[in-house]
Amino acid sequence: xNFTAFSSxxxxxxxxxxxxxxxxxxxxxxxxxxxxxQCKKFIQTKVSITYRGPLQIFAGSRYTSDISRIxxxxxxxxxxxxxxxxxxxxxxxxxxxxxxxxQNKNLSAKNVIIIPIPSRRSADRKRGFAHIELxxxxxxxxxxxxxxxxxxxxxxxxxxxDQTSLNFHERAMNMKGAFKVDEIKYFEIYPTxxxxxxxxxxxxxxTTGATVQAANSALFALGGRVDGVLASxxxxxxxx
Numbered sequence: 223x224n225f226t227a228f229s230s231x232x233x234x235x236x237x238x239x240x241x242x243x244x245x246x247x248x249x250x251x252x253x254x255x256x257x258x259x260q261c262k263k264f265i266q267t268k269v270s271i272t273y274r275g276p277l278q279i280f281a282g283s284r285y286t287s288d289i290s291r292i293x294x295x296x297x298x299x300x301x302x303x304x305x306x307x308x309x310x311x312x313x314x315x316x317x318x319x320x321x322x323x324x325q326n327k328n329l330s331a332k333n334v335i336i337i338p339i340p341s342r343r344s345a346d347r348k349r350g351f352a353h354i355e356l357x358x359x360x361x362x363x364x365x366x367x368x369x370x371x372x373x374x375x376x377x378x379x380x381x382x383x384d385q386t387s388l389n390f391h392e393r394a395m396n397m398k399g400a401f402k403v404d405e406i407k408y409f410e411i412y413p414t415x416x417x418x419x420x421x422x423x424x425x426x427x428x429t430t431g432a433t434v435q436a437a438n439s440a441l442f443a444l445g446g447r448v449d450g451v452l453a454s455x456x457x458x459x460x461x462x
Contacts, residue, residue, distance in 0.1 A: 242295035242304035243288045255310065256303035257292070264288050267311065269318045272456060274431025277423075277438055277448065280319040281456035282311025285427060289455045293426055297353045305353070308426050308454040309360035315452045316365065316422075323420050323449045333419040335371045336362075337448070339437055342378065357426060357454075371419070375407035376437055385432075393432040400433075401440040411446040421449050428456040 240247045243261035257265065266284045273279065283289055295304035316334070324331040338354050346352045355374075362370050379402040385393050403411060414421050423434050434451050441448055 242292045242301050242307070245291070245295070255307035257307065261288055265292075267314070269314050270456065270458070271318065271322070272458065274428065274451075275435050275438075277431065277434055278319075278322070278450040279428050279431070279434070279453055279456050280315040280322075280422075280450055281428065281453040282313070282315040283455040285429065285455045285457045293454070296357070297426070298349065300349070300351055300353075300356075305357055306360055309357055309364055311454040312357070312361045312424070312426075312452055313364045315454070316361075316368070319422060319450050319452060320420060327420075327449065328418070329420045329449065330418050331420070332367070333369050333371075335373055335414060335417070335419050335421045336424050336452075337373045337375060337421070337437070337441070339423060339425040339433055340374075340376055340378065342382065342384075354424075354426070358424065361424075373407065373410055373414075375404050375411060376401050376440065377404050378402075379440075390430045390432075393430045397432040397436040399439075400436045403440055403444055403446075408444065411441060411444045415445050415447045417447075421447050423448055423451045424453075425451065426454045428453045 241256060241258040241261055243257055243265070246258065264286065265288050266286065267282065268284070270281045270284060271278060272281070292304045292307055295301040296308055320331045323329050336358065338358055341352065341354055358372060378400055380400065382400050383396050385396060388396060423437055425434060428434055428451060438448050
């Protein structure tokens with residue numbers, strides 16, 4: 223962890239009364255995960271189920287400007303409470319996903335394989351930490367009754383552009399063929415096809431679905447299986 227990442231994480235612990243959504247400091251006790259009561263009113267935490275192509279998306283909340291700021295607080299400022307909130311929404315999406323997949327596919331609700339969607343390495347280097355790795359650790363710690371296998375097998379096959387300003391079609395082209403599977407993990411992918419464990423891709427945010435579909439394609443090409451996507455939040459449809 224570099225100095226910037228360390229100072230951000232240290233500040234988030236000291237100044238715990240700073241809401242990760244509106245970023246305002248308060249001398250009053252804040253709601254759960256440090257989110258102020260005013261922002262909490264506007265955060266929709268109902269789990270949603272949508273589709274992106276063939277993939278079923280289980281999202282812990284609907285993507286809004288308030289959620290966007292919480293993601294940025296975790297991803298860019300390494301704010302611990304913000305990441306804990308995202309992990310909690312992932313936990314709620316897991317409950318809904320296991321209800322659906324275990325019934326429909328006769329899968330074990332206690333054995334779960336997680337395949338994280340990696341950030342760009344250049345972004346991780348700039349931040350000084352890997353947000354998704356930290357998010358997965360929070361998420362697993364919150365679900366002690368589940369036996370997790372984290373299959374960190376996806377790598378970017380080429381340079382991709384930041385997707386923030388791209389529209390639906392540009393994102394699809396940007397992410398097409400963007401992932402490959404780490405050769406060391408080849409023999410861990412194939413057994414997932416006939417495993418009774420639930421297999422989920424995991425990300426903090428799903429918008430157009432270009433990223434998760436590209437990841438799914440890379441896994442499918444090697445005989446892997448994906449039962450759905452766990453997300454902290456997602457948009458209601460394909461638009462950004």
